[in-house]
Amino acid sequence: MSATTPAAPRNLALVGNPNSGKTAVFNALTGSRQKVANYPGVTVERKSGLFRTPAGHTVNLIDLPGTYSLRARSPDEEVTRDAVLGRLSGEAVPDMLLCVVDSTNLRIALRLILELKRLGYPLVLALNMIDIARRRGFEFDLDRLSAELGVPVVTSTAVRRGGVEELLQRVDNLFTALPPPTLQTAEWIAPNSSELRALQREADRILKAAVRVPGRPDTLTGRVDAVLLHPVAGIVILLGIMFVMFQAVFSWAQPVMELISAGFDALGGLVAATLPAGLLQSFIQNGLISGVGSVVVFLPQILILFLFILLLEDFGYLARAAFLMDRIMGSAGLHGRAFIPLLSSFACAIPGIMATRVIDSRRDRLTTILVAPLMTCSARIPVYVLIISAFIPDRHVFGWIGLQGLVLFGLYAIGIVSALAVAFVAKWILWRDAPPEPFMLELPDYKMPRPHNIALALLNRARAFLERAGTIILSMMVLIWFLASFPRPPAGAAGPDINYSLAAMIGHALAPLTAPIGFNWQINVALVPGMAAREVAVAALGTVYAIEGGKEATDKIGQVLAAHWSLATALALLAWYIFAPQCAATLAVIRRETGGWRWMAITVGYMLALAYFASFVTYHVAVALGAG
Amino acid sequence: MAEQALDRTVGIRPLGQAPRGFCGRIESIHVNGHACALSATELETRLVELGFVEGAKIEILHEGMFGRDPIAIRVNDATIALRRREAMAILVS
Numbered sequence: 001m002s003a004t005t006p007a008a009p010r011n012l013a014l015v016g017n018p019n020s021g022k023t024a025v026f027n028a029l030t031g032s033r034q035k036v037a038n039y040p041g042v043t044v045e046r047k048s049g050l051f052r053t054p055a056g057h058t059v060n061l062i063d064l065p066g067t068y069s070l071r072a073r074s075p076d077e078e079v080t081r082d083a084v085l086g087r088l089s090g091e092a093v094p095d096m097l098l099c100v101v102d103s104t105n106l107r108i109a110l111r112l113i114l115e116l117k118r119l120g121y122p123l124v125l126a127l128n129m130i131d132i133a134r135r136r137g138f139e140f141d142l143d144r145l146s147a148e149l150g151v152p153v154v155t156s157t158a159v160r161r162g163g164v165e166e167l168l169q170r171v172d173n174l175f176t177a178l179p180p181p182t183l184q185t186a187e188w189i190a191p192n193s194s195e196l197r198a199l200q201r202e203a204d205r206i207l208k209a210a211v212r213v214p215g216r217p218d219t220l221t222g223r224v225d226a227v228l229l230h231p232v233a234g235i236v237i238l239l240g241i242m243f244v245m246f247q248a249v250f251s252w253a254q255p256v257m258e259l260i261s262a263g264f265d266a267l268g269g270l271v272a273a274t275l276p277a278g279l280l281q282s283f284i285q286n287g288l289i290s291g292v293g294s295v296v297v298f299l300p301q302i303l304i305l306f307l308f309i310l311l312l313e314d315f316g317y318l319a320r321a322a323f324l325m326d327r328i329m330g331s332a333g334l335h336g337r338a339f340i341p342l343l344s345s346f347a348c349a350i351p352g353i354m355a356t357r358v359i360d361s362r363r364d365r366l367t368t369i370l371v372a373p374l375m376t377c378s379a380r381i382p383v384y385v386l387i388i389s390a391f392i393p394d395r396h397v398f399g400w401i402g403l404q405g406l407v408l409f410g411l412y413a414i415g416i417v418s419a420l421a422v423a424f425v426a427k428w429i430l431w432r433d434a435p436p437e438p439f440m441l442e443l444p445d446y447k448m449p450r451p452h453n454i455a456l457a458l459l460n461r462a463r464a465f466l467e468r469a470g471t472i473i474l475s476m477m478v479l480i481w482f483l484a485s486f487p488r489p490p491a492g493a494a495g496p497d498i499n500y501s502l503a504a505m506i507g508h509a510l511a512p513l514t515a516p517i518g519f520n521w522q523i524n525v526a527l528v529p530g531m532a533a534r535e536v537a538v539a540a541l542g543t544v545y546a547i548e549g550g551k552e553a554t555d556k557i558g559q560v561l562a563a564h565w566s567l568a569t570a571l572a573l574l575a576w577y578i579f580a581p582q583c584a585a586t587l588a589v590i591r592r593e594t595g596g597w598r599w600m601a602i603t604v605g606y607m608l609a610l611a612y613f614a615s616f617v618t619y620h621v622a623v624a625l626g627a628g
Numbered sequence: 629m630a631e632q633a634l635d636r637t638v639g640i641r642p643l644g645q646a647p648r649g650f651c652g653r654i655e656s657i658h659v660n661g662h663a664c665a666l667s668a669t670e671l672e673t674r675l676v677e678l679g680f681v682e683g684a685k686i687e688i689l690h691e692g693m694f695g696r697d698p699i700a701i702r703v704n705d706a707t708i709a710l711r712r713r714e715a716m717a718i719l720v721s
Contacts, residue, residue, distance in 0.1 A: 068677045105706050108679045193657075193673040200681045204704075213705055221707075222689070229700060231693035323709045327694040336698075361665070437665045438714045440678060443700055443707040 009050065009058040010175055013083060013094035015116060017109050018066035019316075019444040021128040022100040023047075025156060026063040027456050028164045036460045044079045044357070054165075055172040062094070068108060070115050071190040074360035084119065085185045093183070096122045096174060098167075103133035103140070103155075104445060106211060110203035113149060115191065120184045122174050123151045126167055130155040132447070137214035145210035221316075221445045228317070234324050241317075242343065245308045249347055249378070253300035260300070264293030279485070287481035290539075292474060298348055299462060301378055305347040306461045307454070309340065309355075314449035319441050326439050332420035333427030334371075335364035336439050342368065342419065345375035349586045351465065353593055361437040363430075367423050369594060370603055373586050374419040374579065376412045382535040383577055384411055390558035391570040407574075414578055422606065480529045484540075498540075503528045517576070517612060518569040518619035527582070534582045568622035572615040579611035643686065643701070644716035650688045652720040654680060659717040671717060679703045686720050 016022040026034070030049030037046045047063040064083050065076035072078040079088065086093035097116060101109035113125060127133075127140070134140075146153040152174070154167045191199070207213075228234050268285045275281040312318050318340060326336030334342075337359045345352030352372045359365040385408075392404050480503075489500040498504060507525035514524055522545065530537030542557045545564070561570070581587060581604045591600040622628065640655050657675055659668040666674070680703060689707065690700040698711045 071673065071677070073674070107704050108677070108706060111677075193669060193676050196673060196676045197681055200676065200679065204681075204683075225690060225700070229690040231691065231696075235693060319709070323690075323698060323700065324692065326698050326709075326711070327692050363665075435665050436713075438671065438674070439698055439709065439711045440674060440714065441709045442678065443709055445707075 009060045010095045011092045012059050012061050012096050012098055012171065014061065014063045014098050014100060015080065015084065015112075016066055016100035017068055017102070017105075017112060017442075019105075019442060020066065020100045020102045020109060022063060022066060023457075024450060024453050025098075025100050025126060025128060025164070025167075026061065027453055028156075029168075030061055032456065032459075034456070034460075036464065044076050046079075053168050053172045053175070055176065057172060057175050059171070060092075061098075062091075067112070069112060069191075069196070070188070071196075074357075076357065077360075084116070084121075085188055086183070087185075093185075094121065096124065096171070098124050098126060098171070099151075100126045100128050100156075102444075103127045103130045103138060104136060106207055107200075107203060110149070110207060111196070111200045113151070114199045114203055117149070117151065118184065119188065120182050124167070124170050124174065125149065125151050125153045127153060127155045129157065129447075131157050139212040141210045145206065148206040148210055224446055225320070225443075228320055229323065234320075238321055238324050241312070245305070245343075246346065248308065249301050249304050253304055256300040257297050260297050261293060264289055264296070268293075279488075282485060283478075283481065286485075287478050288474075290536075296466070298378065299465065301347045302351060302465055303458060303462055305344060306351070306458055309344065310454050310457050311449050314447065314454065316444045316446045319443050322439075322441060323443065330436070330439075332423045334367060334420075334423050335359055335361065335437065337441070338364065338368040341372060342375055345372040345377060348377050348379070349373045349375065349583065350589050351461070353586070353589050356593070363434065364437055366594065366599060367426050369590055369599065370426055370606075371419040371423045373581065373583070373590075373603065373607065374415050374422060376415040376578075377534075377583075379534040379583065380411075380577055382538050383530075384408060384574065386538050386541075386558055387561070387570050387574055390562045391565075391567055411574060411578060418579070418610070422610075480531065480536075483528060498525065516619075517615040518566070518572040518623075519576075519615075520565075520569070522564075523569075523573060527580075530582050531584050533585070534577070537582075566623075567627040568619050571622050571627070572619035575614040575618040576611045579607050579614055581607040581611075640719050640721045642716040643688075643718040643720045644712040644714070646688055646715075646720065648688050648691045648696070648699070650686070650720075652686050654682050654684045654686055655719045655721050656682055657717055658719055671714065675714070675717065678708050679706055680708075680718055686718075 014022050014026055026047065026049070029051050031051075033051065034047060034049035037048075044065060049061050049063075051059055051061060053059060062083070064080040067077040067080045069077075070081050070084065072081040082088040083091055084094070084097070099109075099113050099116060101113070113123070117123060125146075127142075130140070140155075142153050142155070152170050154170050156164055156167050228237060268289045271285045271289065272281060275284065309318070312321070321339055322336040325339040329336055329338055338356070340358070341352045341355040343352075344355050349372050352375065353369050356365045356368045356372070359368060388404050388407050392407050395403055397403050397406065482502075483506070484498050484501050484503040486502055487500065489497050503525050504521070506528055507521040507523075510524040511519075511521045514520075522541070526537045526540040529540040538557065541561065545557065545560045587600050587604065590603055591597060594600070643650075643654075646652075657672050657680060659671050684704050685702070687702040688699050689702050692698050696712070698709050699715060700707055700709050701715070
């Protein structure tokens with residue numbers, strides 16, 4: 001009964017092909033009143049938002065993942081299928097479907113519409129980006145299209161507010177006029193290839209009757225692709241774009257990151273000054289504030305990285321990058337689409353692992369997740385920089401190459417090479433007999449990115465990063481603070497408190513294990529807080545060697561380390577840091593994304609084994625060469 | 629039927645062997661024995677879903693650097709990237 005009163009929110013679901021501009025329509029309708037969450041049990045993003053129509057209906061709009069067919073192939077597409085069929089637990093059956101199609105690319109979209117129409121939903125077809133299509137010479141007979149399909153058709157541009165007014169009008173009309181739908185979702189069975197063929201033929205017939213397509217394809221896209229997909233120039237340009245992206249991630253973010261960390265230091269100092277020294281002060285300053293600080297400090301890098309990725313995606317370049325890299329990645333047993341997740345992992349493995357959702361084959365996705373933590377993330381940089389500047393002489397080799405920079409580059413290169421090698425070995429061990437998954441990808445026409453959409457997407461990413469990683473890292477930080485603070489030192493004890501704590505006990509207990517790789521117990525102690533976030537190990541080393549913090553702390557730590565460690569130990573620690581599963585937040589994300597402990601355990605196992613092996617070899621080779 | 633099929637085999641070849649710049653039409657989708665993680669029907673269905681249907685206009689626009697693979701194919705009004713291995717299932721003339 002309540003469904004007929006205007007006050008009850010109506011459920012409207014957005015359905016469409018990938019690249020149809022569905023999200024732009026979603027943004028235009030809901031503005032910033034949108035909520036991003038996860039569907040329970042799966043890691044597919046659930047985007048929803050409320051808006052009010054001119055006639056006063058409250059509409060709950062849900063943006064379903066893009067799909068080519070209801071015959072779902074990836075976890076994303078399964079959500080769309082189940083939501084439309086009303087089989088998604090906890091999700092209301094939609095009252096109406098809003099189908100968004102790219103006006104310049106109607107052919108496959110119309111087949112999906114015909115598939116959806118069979119389900120019996122009231123349906124509105126929104127021809128998106130109609131302005132671009134008309135400019136390119138498309139002519140639409142909208143009445144004919146509507147009559148042939150048997151659904152109301154509206155045009156939308158989704159850029160201006162006015163672009164969706166007609167759409168809202170139609171939605172209102174349907175909500176007011178239509179009787180409750182007689183759904184045939186229960187009888188639905190996946191269409192086979194001959195049914196799909198028949199639907200495609202019908203779609204082609206309707207398209208021919210109602211739309212005049214210009215003879216030549218988009219010439220701009222063709223001209224741009226002639227360069228960007230050129231077998232040689234394309235790869236060179238891709239490398240150039242990656243280079244600029246890295247420069248941006250590391251150099252543009254630097255001032256903001258310093259500002260954030262100075263802010264958190266000041267906040268910690270304020271707490272230290274106002275609260276009496278003791279457990280509470282230590283918990284708030286070292287546990288909470290530096291815990292939150294260690295996460296937030298990576299936000300600028302992650303936002304810059306996502307800005308690039310979102311721009312490239314909206315522009316239509318990401319699919320091209322996958323196309324260009326497919327063969328190269330394929331030789332290591334990775335899918336072309338694994339390129340972007342691995343690229344993101346250079347900033348932080350967490351967004352990288354989350355980005356693997358675009359890979360529809362589970363096998364390829366798991367391989368990518370497995371090797372993503374090997375890409376040198378930005379949290380390793382403080383540790384690398386500390387050790388390199390303390391132990392590697394600042395001189396030039398071959399007259400012009402800085403040795404320190406060369407070592408840093410080498411550490412990155414080892415990360416990349418070992419990621420490819422591990423992917424290759426994993427494929428060979430786990431899926432030796434399985435033939436390769438196909439690579440099938442639509443290359444959408446190029447489009448100018450919309451600043452509004454980019455801004456909203458960035459906002460959502462920032463929120464998701466802070467919520468997801470923040471809660472995990474924060475709880476880890478509290479645990480590690482506990483390990484480093486308890487038990488309390490006996491009264492009148494000499495040396496820093498941490499030497500009496502559980503962390504020190506762990507460090508001493510691990511000493512027999514790490515002696516063969518050249519680590520002393522102080523390093524072991526620093527590795528414990530390093531589990532929360534790798535770079536925390538730097539501060540922990542400072543604590544263990546009882547160095548006061550402050551501006552020149554890092555320099556001072558470097559001097560002390562150079563006095564206490566051999567070069568072999570320092571090199572072994574660098575080798576350890578390339579491979580070790582040091583970041584608890586990454587492990588937690590792997591567990592969540594793969595849906596169990598198994599893949600997390602495999603990741604920890606192989607990374608620990610590699611780390612131990614690499615530092616063992618490094619240490620002993622270095623000692624043999626006289627660096628012990 | 630058989631006669632007609634025979635006549636039309638003249639000039640028919642798998643898209644996977646066609647060079648860049650090739651223009652033609654799809655004659656049939658015929659998945660046969662190409663090692664692929666998908667079953668023959670699944671691969672056929674996915675190709676149909678992406679618009680590879682008999683009669684569609686085809687043009688190979690671009691190809692990759694190594695082994696001229698993958699290929700970017702214009703199918704009527706859309707551009708789809710495929711590996712040559714999967715494109716072997718698409719017979720064109």
